[in-house]
Amino acid sequence: MLSLFVIIPLIAAALACLIPRTERVAKYLALSGSIVSLLLAYLLLSNPPGTQSLQWFNVAGLSVTITTATAQANLLLLMLVAIVTPLVFTYSMGYMELPSEQRRFYFEMCVFAASMMLFAISASFITLFIAWEILGITSYLLIGFWHYKERAPTAARKAITTILIGDIFMLMGIVIIGVTHAGFDYSLLLSNPITSSTQLALVFILIAAFTKSAQFPFHEWLSDAMEGPTPVSSFLHSSTMVKAGVFLVMVLLPVYSAAGLLPLILVIGIISAILGASNALTERHFKKILAYSTIEDLGLMFIALGLNAVFAAMILFFVQTFYKAALFMSAGSIIRANNEEEDIYKLCCSRNSKPILATALIGALSIAGIFPLSGFLGKSFVESSAMSSNIVVYAVLVLVGLATSIYAFRWLFIPTRNVFDKKLTGKLGYGSVPKTMVIPGVVLAALVVVATFIYYADPSYIGGAAQMQLLGATEIAITNIVAIAGIAVAFYIYKLGHRMHLASTNSMAFAALHNSTIVNGAYLIFAAGIAKIGALAGNLDFAFDRSIYVMSQLFIKSGYYMRRMVDGQTNSYALAFVLGFALMLLLIAFNLIT
């Protein structure tokens, strides 16, 4: 239970933000809370792996426990969240300017960070579900943070709708597990044999994981989620929350493997990776490119899990956090300098933008998979595990890798083509980007580099020694050649300006690549079908409502009669004694007869 203390500073900060007139100090409260949490998480690292549980209540043979675990995976996610949180809060200090929105923003962010940490250390479905729901709600609130914007409420609604579909499946799965296992701990699932009902529950939980981690066919909410403030995008929708689904499947992977569900995970991962990469190639919205890239990253993680390569998934899981957060932070800074312009073809750079661009470059190199940056590590581990098991998957991965390096440098090159002319455009310019927005990105970029070098220096610090396999030269060569080829293509097309677009906007190829419109159309058709059912249910509900109304009138009428019994006369009360007496004797007689 000691591990639950990690979230207390953040909860305290969140509660402190509720106090009126704390607009000015909210950011410092949140930041200090997150730093204390980081320290506590660091102290927790020395804990021996194991689980602790606390009985919440035990009724009618159903034991509900709050269980936390400090296994390696739990501590990994906990540390990631703990490290990213203060950086994101620092970034937000510069990014969120209006005093009126400070308290709300930091309250929601602190609650989110606390629930993410709770999620990281939870080892029972009860704690998991609590954290899972708070994650969904805070995600909804933060996407729609600027609710006065035109598209933000719609995007938030889309996200919460998709996630709630998953939540319902999750609840069904949890209920099935609770009924069949008489408890909610992961360990029960891991130790008992897989039955068909458990298999069904696992599929339901997998669906929930797919909605949370934005996998096909639930992936489109993530690109819309970019309507939220950039700190939110870089925190929730790239580095932490969307990985909750991956993490859950990773923890339960032995069960999934025993239940024979790995092919499903693999297929969904492949489809999502392809869809993410192709949309990222053609998207114009600066942050949405990164969102699609996140979908692709998550798809890669699911591919690794589908290949039962936990170690590869874990490495990618670890390194993706830093480079994706760094990319989002630099994206936010560039957008800020360009007066919130988000079209990639209209963005400009200038002399002042060098630290931001350097951050972006490290992120882009990492995501493209250039040796020795950490993105390369994750990617080549996944690829090598694919190579040894399934050559088709490997081919797909190489293709996706090529697309990745193309879109990553498309994302970087197109804005750098335009030189910033302040007088002409009247834009804010990079001088107006505060230091607090630049430094966290730089720190994250440094972490990308540092994480890499620590890995090479001491490979055992992440993952078990048994799973360690230093990569062969072939994998390194192939990954790098593909990445460099991608960069070359991107350089040729976008930097040199030979062509503005990969495919012209009305060609078939463009439609195939930019398939988010098709998916969104399918969503609409699906939603219309559901709405029809809803209308039917509404009629039923109306009838139900009428019947309730009639019954309530009946009750109220009888209430008027009943209150007359209490007439204030003591002798009638005494008479009731006699009636009660008679009633009891009747019941006893009845009992004797039967």
Place this chain on the structure above:
Amino acid sequence: MLETLLMQTPPLAPLLPTFGLGEFGSAELLFGALLLMLVSSILTMLHKNSKIHLIVSTIALFLIIASCAYLFTLTNPGPGALPTPLIIYGVFIISPFSAFFIALFAAAILLVNIMSYRYSSDYNSFSLLLAFAAIGAMSVAMANSVVMILLGIELVTLPTAFMIMMNGKQYIEPAVKLFIISAIGVTMLTFAIALVFPFDSQLMLSPLVPNSSVSGNYLVVLALVLFIAGLSFDASLFPFNLWVPDVYAGSPANITAFLAGVNKKVAFVALFQILFILMLPYLPTFALIFQVFSILTMFFGNIAAMVQENVKRLFAYSAISQAGYIAIGFATASAYAISASMYQIVAHTFMIIGTFAIVLWLENKNIKSIEDYSGISTKNPFAAIALSVFMLSMIGVPPLMGFVGKFLLFTGAINKGLIFLTVLAIINSFISVYYYAKLIIAMFAKKEKAHVPSSFTINIVVWACLIIIIMFGIYPQPLISITNAAANALLGVTPIGILTH
């Protein structure tokens, strides 16, 4: 003197364990604290300084709670083992059951005492009466003989009638009504004891005569009926509860809190002891009676509450319906359900005391009907929120204590196969939403500028009740294990294996 009393070997109790001073010092602490409360009440009657009295009685009540906690752990054998009760002088028994209920009554009386401090016309005499009633309630909880229960009930009810009466002329009517009804109840109890006497001349709380023929013994069945009737008036079970709305609404709210929070619970404790110890061989019979009674009580309380306009009367009816829920535990009659019933007793005690604390304070500001309550949310937000929490807990909304109690009761009933009863109870929960929501809506719908300042003593009581209700609602396991131990101690006295989970 007390020590010598306790040192004596009671002639009537062969079960008595060795009763050394050092080991069981806490039993003396308990009695010493009771004595302290009484003596301090009498002394301050003469001295007229009510503040000292409040402090001394608070200390005494805290001492009682502390010694009960100690006695609970001392006598609690842990799960699976037989309980090791202390029998004191043959008439008192201290087991986890009695320790639990003494502590509950002490806490409830403490809260009633604090809330009455500023809202009582003559606090000194009020608290002397309260001290008598407290001793009555506690002696019912630790009674080892049926006569002790009778005396305890009498000792609770009579001071209550005087507490109502001393507030003014308009309170004479409810006091006399309570007096008359309780006189009928006590008469019935006495009759019942007289009928039991030929079969068990010791009148101890031990299972009634395994040797006499149970099925054909109509005199004992009649005694059972009289026992239930004599205690149901105070437990406010239908149809013995018609006086309840009248007297509850007619009394000052602090005494209503006492009536609903302690008086009623004392009757339930007595019912526990008489039915599950003395009358255990007749379990199927009284379980059936209580099935019917709980359904009738819930429907009566809830339906009549729907049409009430006076808030105090509304809560009087609500307290009746809650008694119906508590009675489900008797209707189910398993160890699990008894424990659930105890849980619900605790929950309702604090919900109703918190509620009536707010009602008391507002009634002194001349805010009485639901219409008057509109706009309280802006006049005093804390009161509105706290009252809403209490009402939500009474409805049974998680994560509040009322939810846990109802959940335990319903699962117990379902496990015993009483699906019909459970469905009716859930329908009743639906009905109850109507009138609770009516009040909540009234409180929050209108906005008014005027501010009603809250009172310090009331705030203490409300906060204490709120904390208990929310804490045990979120994390019920400690209290569930306590009530389980209490239920096991209650049933552990009986060697018969009728009651299985």
